Amino acid sequence: MYEPDYPIAEELAACIRCNECLVACPALATPLTIEALNRETLDGPVSAPVARFGQSCYLCGACVPVCPVGLHRDAMMIWLKMRLLAKEPLV
Amino acid sequence: MIEHWRTRDDSALSGGTSGTGAGEERLVPQHNSDRDPPCHRWSRWRLTRTQMAIILAALVAGAGLIGLYALYRQSSDVAPDSIAGYAFAGSGTLLLLLTGAGYALRKRAGRYWPGRLNTILAWHVVTGLLGLMLILMHAAGNFNPRSGTYALYGLIGVVASGIVGRILDRVCPRLAAGAALQAWTIDRAVHRGGLAEELGIADNGGHTHLRLLCQPYARGVPWDLAYYDLDPAIEDIPVLFIGGSGERVAPARDQRAGATRSFNRPRAPGEVMQPAAALAATIGRERFFLELIRVWRRLHILISLVALCLLLWHLEYAATLLL
Amino acid sequence: MWPATAVRADRIGQHALRSGYADLLIIGNGIAGFIAAVEARRYAPDADILLVTAQNHPTINTPALKQFGAGRLDVEQLLAYPPGIEHQLRIGVVHLRAERLNIFARQVQLETGHTIKYGRLLLATGARPTGLPLDCPGRDFDGVITLHRLADYLDLRRRLPTVAAAVVTGGGYHAAETALLLRQWRLQVTWLIRGRRFLSRLLDEPASDMLLHHVQRLGVEVRRETEIAGIVGRIGATAGVVTTANQFIPCQLVVACTGVRPAVDLVEGTGLTASSDSCSPGGQKREGKRSTELSAVSAGILVNEYLQTAAPDIFAAGDVAAVPDPLTGRHETRAQWYAAFQQGRLAAAALTGAPVLVNTATGALGAFWHATQIGALNVLAAGAPMLSERDHPDNEVLVESSASCYRRIVVRHDRLIGYLAVGYGLADSMAIKRLIDEQIDIRDCKRQLLTADFDARAFFTKRQLYALQAAAPYAGRQRLAVGF
Numbered sequence A: 001m002y003e004p005d006y007p008i009a010e011e012l013a014a015c016i017r018c019n020e021c022l023v024a025c026p027a028l029a030t031p032l033t034i035e036a037l038n039r040e041t042l043d044g045p046v047s048a049p050v051a052r053f054g055q056s057c058y059l060c061g062a063c064v065p066v067c068p069v070g071l072h073r074d075a076m077m078i079w080l081k082m083r084l085l086a087k088e089p090l091v
Numbered sequence B: 001m002i003e004h005w006r007t008r009d010d011s012a013l014s015g016g017t018s019g020t021g022a023g024e025e026r027l028v029p030q031h032n033s034d035r036d037p038p039c040h041r042w043s044r045w046r047l048t049r050t051q052m053a054i055i056l057a058a059l060v061a062g063a064g065l066i067g068l069y070a071l072y073r074q075s076s077d078v079a080p081d082s083i084a085g086y087a088f089a090g091s092g093t094l095l096l097l098l099t100g101a102g103y104a105l106r107k108r109a110g111r112y113w114p115g116r117l118n119t120i121l122a123w124h125v126v127t128g129l130l131g132l133m134l135i136l137m138h139a140a141g142n143f144n145p146r147s148g149t150y151a152l153y154g155l156i157g158v159v160a161s162g163i164v165g166r167i168l169d170r171v172c173p174r175l176a177a178g179a180a181l182q183a184w185t186i187d188r189a190v191h192r193g194g195l196a197e198e199l200g201i202a203d204n205g206g207h208t209h210l211r212l213l214c215q216p217y218a219r220g221v222p223w224d225l226a227y228y229d230l231d232p233a234i235e236d237i238p239v240l241f242i243g244g245s246g247e248r249v250a251p252a253r254d255q256r257a258g259a260t261r262s263f264n265r266p267r268a269p270g271e272v273m274q275p276a277a278a279l280a281a282t283i284g285r286e287r288f289f290l291e292l293i294r295v296w297r298r299l300h301i302l303i304s305l306v307a308l309c310l311l312l313w314h315l316e317y318a319a320t321l322l323l
Numbered sequence C: 001m002w003p004a005t006a007v008r009a010d011r012i013g014q015h016a017l018r019s020g021y022a023d024l025l026i027i028g029n030g031i032a033g034f035i036a037a038v039e040a041r042r043y044a045p046d047a048d049i050l051l052v053t054a055q056n057h058p059t060i061n062t063p064a065l066k067q068f069g070a071g072r073l074d075v076e077q078l079l080a081y082p083p084g085i086e087h088q089l090r091i092g093v094v095h096l097r098a099e100r101l102n103i104f105a106r107q108v109q110l111e112t113g114h115t116i117k118y119g120r121l122l123l124a125t126g127a128r129p130t131g132l133p134l135d136c137p138g139r140d141f142d143g144v145i146t147l148h149r150l151a152d153y154l155d156l157r158r159r160l161p162t163v164a165a166a167v168v169t170g171g172g173y174h175a176a177e178t179a180l181l182l183r184q185w186r187l188q189v190t191w192l193i194r195g196r197r198f199l200s201r202l203l204d205e206p207a208s209d210m211l212l213h214h215v216q217r218l219g220v221e222v223r224r225e226t227e228i229a230g231i232v233g234r235i236g237a238t239a240g241v242v243t244t245a246n247q248f249i250p251c252q253l254v255v256a257c258t259g260v261r262p263a264v265d266l267v268e269g270t271g272l273t274a275s276s277d278s279c280s281p282g283g284q285k286r287e288g289k290r291s292t293e294l295s296a297v298s299a300g301i302l303v304n305e306y307l308q309t310a311a312p313d314i315f316a317a318g319d320v321a322a323v324p325d326p327l328t329g330r331h332e333t334r335a336q337w338y339a340a341f342q343q344g345r346l347a348a349a350a351l352t353g354a355p356v357l358v359n360t361a362t363g364a365l366g367a368f369w370h371a372t373q374i375g376a377l378n379v380l381a382a383g384a385p386m387l388s389e390r391d392h393p394d395n396e397v398l399v400e401s402s403a404s405c406y407r408r409i410v411v412r413h414d415r416l417i418g419y420l421a422v423g424y425g426l427a428d429s430m431a432i433k434r435l436i437d438e439q440i441d442i443r444d445c446k447r448q449l450l451t452a453d454f455d456a457r458a459f460f461t462k463r464q465l466y467a468l469q470a471a472a473p474y475a476g477r478q479r480l481a482v483g484f
Helices: A007-014 A018-022 A034-042 A048-058 A073-084 B012-014 B049-073 B083-104 B116-139 B144-191 B194-200 B232-240 B268-323 C011-019 C031-043 C062-069 C149-162 C172-183 C205-216 C288-299 C337-352 C430-437 C446-452 C456-468
Strands: B207-210 C023-029 C048-051 C089-094 C097-104 C107-111 C115-123 C128-129 C142-147 C165-169 C188-192 C221-223 C228-234 C237-243 C248-252 C252-258 C260-262 C314-316 C321-324 C330-334 C356-359 C369-374 C377-383 C394-399 C403-413 C415-423
Touching: A007 A034, A007 A073, A007 C337, A007 C430, A018 A034, A018 B116, A034 A048, A034 A073, A034 B194, A048 A073, A048 C089, A073 B144, B049 B116, B083 B116, B083 B268, B083 C394, B116 B144, B144 B268, B144 C394, B268 C456, C011 C023, C011 C048, C023 C031, C031 C048, C031 C089, C031 C337, C062 C149, C062 C172, C062 C260, C097 C252, C107 C394, C115 C337, C142 C149, C165 C248, C172 C188, C172 C205, C172 C252, C172 C369, C188 C237, C205 C221, C205 C403, C205 C415, C237 C252, C288 C330, C314 C337, C321 C337, C369 C430, C377 C430, C394 C446, C415 C430, C430 C456
Parallel strands: C023 C048, C023 C115, C048 C089, C115 C314, C142 C252, C165 C188, C165 C252, C188 C221
Antiparallel strands: B207 C356, C097 C107, C107 C115, C128 C260, C228 C237, C237 C248, C321 C330, C369 C377, C377 C415, C394 C403, C403 C415
C-alpha cells in the first residue's frame, strides 16, 4: 500500500468529510470526527482517540469502496500508523 | 504592521523549516515540535465501555454455562441425545447460525453509525465462543458418531481461525506500517541524498519549488546568498536574483544533502541498486502482511462454509435418529 | 451608524474595527477563506488576521450538507473545525457584510460604515445561487427554495414532513444530488433539466444518459428540455408547477438548483473581474451589453496561478476566483470543495510570502478535478475531458463503454490531458489527477486507464523503482522482480 511520494496532503484536502468511511469501519470503537482524523493524520500532535483508532485499524479496506470521492482512507491510515511508529515527524 | 512578522520567521524565507530542507517544502504547515505537544505513540490497547460491557456479558454467560454444565454432569442422563443434550445442541446451533448470518448481513440492517460495526464484530466473536461452548456441552465428551465429530472439528476450526485472524489483525497492520515506514525512510534518503535528482526521478512528482515573491518583500532584499543558499550551483546564481515580480526562481538547495551536487561523481553499481532493491523489498514485505490479513479473512469464511456443510450433514444424521 | 451592540465581532474583531487595520484581511469564511486564515496563522504567527463574513455561523463542510439534508449527519458534524478555533488561533472575526473596496486607499468599508485598511487582502466571497429567474411567476410562494447555504438545508429539513411531492430544477451535480436526497425521504420527485444533457459542460452524451437512467431507476422522474414556466400557489403556498411543455406537476416544494455565480459585488467597478472579451466558463460568448455584465459576473475575479489579482496585494480564492486552467488556457471558476481547499492553502502562502510547492507542468493548482457520487454511480472528471481532435490535431480520444461503466480519456503525445469516468467502480481519482498534473508518460497504461485495471499504486511504485534502477552503470538492464 505504500507508494513513493504518496500525496497524503492532497488526498486529505480532497476528503469531503461525508463520514462514510468511519461509518463503514469495523475497527472504530470510540466515535471521533473526520476532521480530527484528517488533521491528525497529516501532521501535528495525535490525540489519544485518534492514536487508538490508528492502532486498532486492521486495514481491512472497508473504507475504500464507500468513499464517494475515490480516496484511499486505508493508505491514509497507513500514514497515520507510520507517524505513530516514527520517532520524528514525517513532514 | 506587516514587516515585524515577516522577519520573525526567516526560515520561511530561507526555505528550510523543521529540518526538512528546501527539497521538501510543502504546501502544508510544518510540524513545529517546539510548540506542539508530542504525538501519542503506539499506545496500549484500551477497551471502550461498549467493549467492556460485551466482555462482561460474555463472562457472565460463560460462567452461567459452566455452572449449568456442572449441574448437567451430575445428572443421570449425560449424553448428546438426552433432552439436555438436544437443548444444548439446538441453542448452540441457533447461536452459531446467528453468529454467521448476523455478521454477513450486518450492513443491511437499517441505518448504521460510526462504531456500530465494531460492536457487531465484538458480538460476533462472543456469540461464536458461546456457541462453541454449547456444542461442547452437547457433545459431553462423546465423539462416536462420525458426522458429529467432524462437525465439531469444523466448528473448532472456525473458532480457531477466527482467533488467529484477530491476532493477525492486531499484529500485521503494525508490521505493515513498520515496513511502510522503512520504505518511506529509504525513499526520503534517496531524495535527500541527491540521488533522485541525478537519476532524473521526479522529486515530489516533478515539482520545482518556486518562491512566491510577493513584490514588496522581494524588492529591497539584498543580493546576499545568505537569503537563499550558501552553496548554489554557479549557473543558478543569476537566476536567483532575477526576481521581484513573481518570476520563477531556482529552488534553494537542501544544505543537509551532504556534499555539493556532483553529477560527475561515479557511483558504484551497488550504490544505485541498493536503494531500489531495498525499497522493493520493504514494499513487498508491507504487501505481504496486508495480503495475509485478507487471505486469512477469506480462509475464515471458507472454513465457516465447510463447517456449515458438516453441520448440515450432522443434522441430517440427527434427524434420522429422531424420526 | 449602527449601534455598538449591533456590531457582531469578537474581541479581536472589535479591536480591529477600532484600529481600522489588519495585516491580513480575509473577506468570506467559506472553506477557502477560513483555511487561508488558519494556514496563514502558521506561517505568520504574529500577524493581525481578520476575517470578515456576512455568514452567521462558523465554517462548515459544504459537501456534507447533502448528507445532512438526507438525515445522515447531525448539524454538529458539519463544522469544519473544532469550536473556538478562531479564538485559539487569534483570528479576529467580524460578522458584517463588506460593501465597498477601495483599491487605492487599500481599505474595505463594511455595512456599518466601519473601514478597515489592509496590508494584504484575500477575497473569498464565494458564490451566490442563481435561483429562479426574477420574472418566474410564483417564485415567492412559500415552498420555493434555493438550496445553497446551511439555512436553506435547515429550512428543507423542517419542511420535509409536510411534503409529499417535490420538483427540482437544474442541470448540474447539485440538482442530481438534491433529487436523490429528496427520494431518500420517499418523496415523489420530478427533476426538470433545461437542456438535452445533464451537466453538458462536463459530460458527453453517453455519460449523461448513463447518469440520468440511473437516477430514473432510483425513482426520480426526469424531464429533459423542460423548465419551469411558472409556479402555482394556493393561498400563498406552493401547489404545483407549470412546465414549458404546458404540463402541470402538483407539488408542495420547488427546489432551484440552477447553479451559482461568483459573488463579485465587492469588486464591481474595480476592473478585477473578466473583461468583455473574455469567455464565460462555458466558453460561449454572449451578445450585447447585458452579455458583458453576465460575462463579468459569471467569470469571477481574474487571478494568476498564485491567486494574485491585477491589484497589488489583493488575492482571490474559492468559488469567486477565476483561475487559469493549464490545459485549456481559459480562466474559469472552480466551484468545488477540493479546489476551494487547495486555493485556501495557496492563498495563505501567497498572503504571507511562504514557499509554495508548484508543479511546473500544470501550475500551482494543477488541473481541474472533481469526483462525486450520484446514487450508486461514481463520477470522476479530471483535466479537460471534453477536448477532442477538433481542439488540437494531436489529441487522441479513447472511449470505453459498457452497461456498468463509461470512460473517456483524452491523450496528447502520450500524456493524459482529460479523464472522465462514470460507473460503479471508481478509478483511483487522485492518481488520475497526478498523471495529468505531472504529465507522466502513459503509453504503457493507456488501455488500463480505460478499464478498471489501472493499479495506480503499483504504477507509481514501479516507476520509482525502475527509475532508481535505470541509472545502474553496468551493461544490460536487470529488471527487479517486484512482487506485486
